[in-house]
Amino acid sequence: MAGLDRTSRYLAAKTELELIQLNPTNAAALRLSCAGNVRQALASPETSAAEFKAYFGIAMQLGDYDTARELLDKWEHGQPKDPDAKRSRINLEIVTGNLESAWKLVNRFLAASPNDTNVLAQRYEVQRRLGELNRLIQPSVDSSPLSKKP
Numbered sequence: 001m002a003g004l005d006r007t008s009r010y011l012a013a014k015t016e017l018e019l020i021q022l023n024p025t026n027a028a029a030l031r032l033s034c035a036g037n038v039r040q041a042l043a044s045p046e047t048s049a050a051e052f053k054a055y056f057g058i059a060m061q062l063g064d065y066d067t068a069r070e071l072l073d074k075w076e077h078g079q080p081k082d083p084d085a086k087r088s089r090i091n092l093e094i095v096t097g098n099l100e101s102a103w104k105l106v107n108r109f110l111a112a113s114p115n116d117t118n119v120l121a122q123r124y125e126v127q128r129r130l131g132e133l134n135r136l137i138q139p140s141v142d143s144s145p146l147s148k149k150p
Contacts, residue, residue, distance in 0.1 A: 006041070006044070006046060006051065009037045009040060010041070010051065010054060010055070012033070012037050013037035013038055013055070013058050014058065016030045016033050016034035016037070017034050017058050017061055017062065020062075034062060035059075035064055035067070038055050038058055038059050038064070039067060041055045041071075042067060042070055042071055042074070047074070048078065049075050049077075049079040049082075052071045052072070052074045052075035053071075053075050056068055056071040056072050056088060059071055060091075060095070065092065068092055069092060072085065072089060076089070083109075083116075086105070086109055087116075087118050087119060087122070089105055090106055090109065090119065093105060094122060094125055094126060094129070099129055099130055102122070103123075106119055106123045106126060107123075110123065
């Protein structure tokens with residue numbers, strides 16, 4: 001029966017997420033219920049690494065990055081060599097703005113798999129975001145009284 005409960009919880013979370021995406025105006029209650037199902041899976045000692053992976057995707061789509069990070073930690077613990085987990089870690093770091101960590105993870109991954117197209121795309125995304133930050137910061141640095149020469 002425990003397996004049926006786990007399956008039901010996952011199907012409920014997945015369905016709630018789909019309904020949120022179809023009708024965002026009535027999403028508040030569904031979002032709470034979906035997040036509750038995800039957190040129940042996170043807390044359950046019976047949840048497998050494959051389930052953590054599936055719930056990670058749901059948490060990311062909900063924008064619940066703290067829960068996504070916890071799910072990913074457990075997924076990585078259960079499947080430490082899973083390249084999808086490593087790619088997902090990079091994506092989570094990018095989405096949450098932790099570009100330094102994302103950059104390090106990208107370089108580590110590409111050292112072992114230099115032709116991985118997904119991680120190459122993630123590297124481009126990190127570079128793009130760093131460029132945006134540099135453009136935002138640069139005008140304020142240029143206009144600083146300390147940057148002007150007498």
